[in-house]
Amino acid sequence: MNREAIDLEERFSHFDEVWSPKVIARLNDYEIKLARLDGEFVWHSHQETDELFLVLSGSLTIQLRDGNVSLGPGQLFVVPRGVEHCPITDGGQVRVMLIEPAGVINTGEAGGELTASHDDSLA
Structure with missing residues (x-):
């Protein structure tokens, strides 16, 4: 059992690539x-699961076919x-x-060049 707090800033310092989620816990x-x-x-x-986005910094829009959801720091949305x-x-x-079930692929059913490999090196 790991008894140390996870420092998000420290974990972000380990990678620069975009659209490539890293498992931290x-x-x-x-x-x-x-x-x-x-x-x-x-x-x-994602046909089998919901997907939670929690914005830590910056501004994000989740485009949906029937409208958009705009998020800023400290806001979350569940697709x-x-x-x-x-x-x-x-x-x-x-x-x-x-926050997603283990093994969820970032591009879901679409696949393509933005599909990230599973990376749990920061866990």
């Missing part, structure tokens, strides 16, 4: 991930399972925390 069958986002992602969905969405940053890099 586990909670039951869930992974807590940090990610840097910049620009527009790909439209995708329901099966809902197509596309995150886009609003002028610069955004830092987020994601």
